[in-house]
Structure formats: C-alpha cells, structure tokens
Amino acid sequence: MLNEIFNEHNKQMELLLEVKYSLSTLKQFKTTHSHFVEFLKFRYKISDIPVSDIDIETINNFDYYLRTVRKCNNNSTVKYLMIFGKIIRIALLNGWIKSDPFRFYTQKVKTVNRTILTEEELNTLLHKTFPSSRLELVRDIFLFSCFTGLAYIDVQQLTKNNITTGIDGAKWIFKNRQKTETPSRIPLLPIAESIIQKYHQDPVCLNQDKLLPILSNQKMNAYLKEIADVCGILNSKAP
Template sequence: MLEGETINAQKLIDFILGKTVSKAKVMEEFSLHNSEVLALVPKEYSKVTYIRYETAKAHVHQFLSFKYGIDDLEFRELNYEFIKDYEFYLKTVKNISNNTTLKYISNFKKIVLRAIDKDIITVDPFKRFKGKKDKIVKRPLTRQELSVLESHPLLVERLAMVRDVFVFQCYTGLAYIDVFNLKHSDIKRGDDGDLWIISDRQKTGSAFNVPLLPQALRIIERYKDHPQCLMRNTVLPVISNQRMNGYLKEIADLCGIESQLNTHKARRTFGSTVTLNNNVLFM
C-alpha cells in the first residue's frame, strides 16, 4: 500500500517468500549499459564516451576485488559507506586526482540511477554523498609561447606531426575528436571568398564554422599527401588522444614551455590568444 501498488493474494505470497526482492548485480548492469552505448556509437555517443564508461566499469570491478574479493555484488548491497570507500580507493590505491575521481564516481552513479529507474532498488546510495571539485585555473598559451612552439625545430617526425596538429587546433578551435575526423569535404569557401571549416561538432552536434587562417592552411598543405590522410580520407594524420597528449609533454620540454600542453589547451588558446590577435569573426 505504501508503494502505491495494487494488492492481491499472489503479490502477498511473493512478498512473504522474498521473491519481490531484486537480485540484479552491479557489474552485469554496468556491462549492459556499456553495450548499449557501444551500439549507439557514433550516432548518439562518441567512441571516447564508450571508452570512458569501460574505464569506469573496470575501476568498480577492481575495487570489488580489492575490497571484498568478489567479482560482483547486488545493487541492494550498495550504501553510503560503499561509495565513500570507493572514493577513497580511487584517490589512494589508484592515485587518481580528486576531479577525475569524481568523474568516475559520476559514471558509476549513472548506473545506480538506471537501477532505480528500473525498480531494481528504491534507495539511492548516493543521496548523502557530496563531492566537491577542485577549482583549476586553465590558462591558454600566450602569444609568445605559441610562437616558440611553431618555430622550434623538431627533428623527430612523430613529434613534429603532433606539434602541427596541436598548432592547427590552436588556429581553428577544433576539439580532438573533430580534428581527428576532419575531412576535406568539411572545408568550403564562404561568402567572403575565403576557405572555412563548416561542419558540426561530434560531441554536441552544434554547427562549427571558422575561417582558416594562413597558419592552418599551411599545415593542411603540408600533409595533403600523407599516407595516413590518404588512407583515412582525412585532412591531418591524427594519432590517439592519449598518445598525442603524451608526446605534447615531451614537446613542451623541448620547447622550454612550462605550462602543460594537451589537446584541451589548444581550444582555450584559440578562444583567446588566437582570436584576439587575428580579429577572427565567426559565421
């Protein structure tokens, strides 16, 4: 009656016998969710999103093994203490930063909320959990730092290629996944007679129209006959995001740039340093 359900003899019998208690398990539901996400790549989700959920699932599975010596547990066994212990495990055993820890917990919370929506459990174990993100000041490259990065001679081909892709992002504002998928068909001549990138962002589906500055055009020309570009029919030879960020750290050391380089910094550099210095106007 309290749950607003109709009462009949069979429901009473099932309740007394314990048949109404769901024994659904966390890792099984996590796997089901991730399989559904994968099936919707690239229509509704990016491959990066799927990989992130797979990583989050792996962390939960490893925590269960580390803390309890099990591979799975029922949703009804989750509680506030479990969530706090999981947070502590990620920060200590896994040595993951606070903000990244909260992202993995958020991924896990989605699975728990899914279980609530499916009436697997009725109580939210996250109800009293409050995570606070650390405020991080993310500054773009200065005009001088960008100039040093562009002009510094890099004799190793893989480093020079990663540098060029990063610089291209700085002059176009494209996110990693968008520059990875950029095709020549996305480059069109605008009403002003100049070449523009006219496409949609994969993450949001929103239109992305930006003029191609001379620096970006030179990089496109440099890689027009690159084997990887010809094979994938893309504008630039972009490697995996993880490898690219790893090489960018090496490039920063070689160029004497103290601030950390990553693909996100390129978008911030475009949004401030490049647009302000080049009077970029958007369609």
C-alpha cells in the same frame, strides 16, 4: 550483477547513437566500465560484483584507484564517478538496490583557471624540436586547435569530408560543434593546413578516416604538461 547493468545500458546507447547520444559519450561510459572492472581486479581480485554490494567504501576506493593507479586528475576522476553514479541510479530506479550510495560521495569538479599563451610562447612551441614523435604529434594537434579554435572532441571527429573549398578558392573547415551542435565555418590557415598534410599518410588517418591521428584526451593532457615543461611554459597554461 553490475557488468550486466553496464553492458545493457551501453547497448541501448549504441542503438541511440546520433539520435540521443554522441559517440564520445558512449566511449566515456565504456571507459568508465573498463576502469571499474580493472579496479575490481586490482583491489578485490574479482571481475564483477553484485550491485547491492556497492557502498560508499567501494566508491571511495574506486576514486582513490583512479587518482593513484590510473593517474587521473581531480576532474577526470569525478567525471568517471558521475558516470558510474548514473549506472547505480538505474539500479535504484529499478528497485535492485534500496538506497543510493552516491549520496555520501562529496568530491566535486573544480574550476580550472586557464591563461592564454603569449605570442612568444606560441612561437617557442611552434619551432621546438622534440626528442620523440609522440610529443611532436601532441604539439601539432594542440597547434591545430589553436589555429582553428576547435575543441579536442571536434578535432577528434574531423574527416577529409569536413574540408571544403569555398567560393573564394580558399579551404574551409565545415563542422557542427559537438557540445553546442551549431555549424561552424572555419578558414583553414596555412599552419593548420600544413599539419594536415604532415599526417595525411599516417596509418590512423588512412585506416580510420581521420583527418589527424589524435590520441585520447587523457594522454593528450598528460603529454601537454610534459611539453610545457620542455618548452618552459607554465603548466597552468597547458590545457
């Protein structure tokens, strides 16, 4: 059954955390598994399926579910399917299925053209008053990324231990980049430091040893589009 293969794979990943896999990669596999189980319940009224029953129709239906019910964009959908495909290929390599149904899956990740914010747009974002605390939080996380140059995954992993006072007396962020594994030393600018201070008593920061109470990447992207609309910034400029 598919759940058994998924669970066994994820358990092996947990044993190899920080050796071969990152926590974010493990979360992606667990999220994909969770989405597929919910898809089975939604579409077929079941919670598991024999791996031999998975065909291109099942795959395309899962793709459609992610885009419509889960509201995933194209690239998120394709990345979930790529992870799912890795599980299917495990079954193929073990001889549990005779052919790979993903050979018929044709969707691709699309290149996203991003343009930078103008100084005026950045100032608008910085001084905008939002009607809800969640939009304010997402704005603050985005600004923190802007003033540190850190990607979402790197901001998500930050703890108080990443903040160090340098020999110049100024505060710095010391962090190994997730994607490149290269060490970074980033000066903590006043705006970024003020954002840290704003949330240092947040329950997520206190209970989970996080520098900032960051939301999931999917929620961040969705709320950033809403923020772009509120601020009159073109959506193509929102991450």
